[in-house]
Amino acid sequence: MHIVDGALSSAVVIGGAVLTVGGLALGVRSLTLEKLPAAGILSATFFVASLIHVPIGPSSVHLIMNGLAGLVLGWSAFPALFVGLLLQAVFFGFGGLTVLGVNTLNIALPAVLVGLVCQQGIRHANPRIAALWGALAGSGAIALTTLCVAVALLLSGQEFIPAAKLVFLSHIPIMVIEGLVCAAAVYLIRRVNPTVFASLEGHPA
Secondary structure: OOOOOOOOOHHHHHHHHHHHHHHHHHHHHHOOOOOHHHHHHHHHHHHHHOOOOEEEOOEEEOOOOHHHHHHHHHHHHHHHHHHHHHHHHHHHOOOOOOOHHHHHHHHHHHHHHHHHHHOOHHHOOOHHHHHHHHHHHHHHHHHHHHHHHHHHHHHOOHHHHHHHHHHHHHOHHHHHHHHHHHHHHHHHHHHHOHHHHHHHHHOOO
């Protein structure tokens, strides 16, 4: 869901950059040595999953996997997803450098929010119930990301209203897919290595 350079107003670009710096500071602070391998894997997962995208107006449709990143990494999703977005902007021209802050905020903030909301659910004693919370996190992160993108576009001008609506509607299938993928991932992790989700206890206050 990359917003391209030049699509947003200067105020939105600057505001997004400032908020992302704050998110990165919290993320780096919570990025322990134990989280580093997971952060690298999830950053690479985001990088690869979002390479295949369909451009739509000032944004694009593609898998993101930020819900799973939020569940596993918490605030550390900010630096993990930032690195993926930076590499995509530099090597493939996806999004852009001037909007890197806004794009990171749009993708990483929903990841953190669903991680906070669903952290108790994914640690439920029943792995199947945990998987349902995983589905909620996966689809919810995409829904929140489309909302963030829509707000960024609307704050940049009323002419972006049709594009904002299109962003949400076009991502409904992505919400379903990511919900299913995240549910399967949570179920597998709970069965194989449930301690992975203990990292959420390290969220900074």
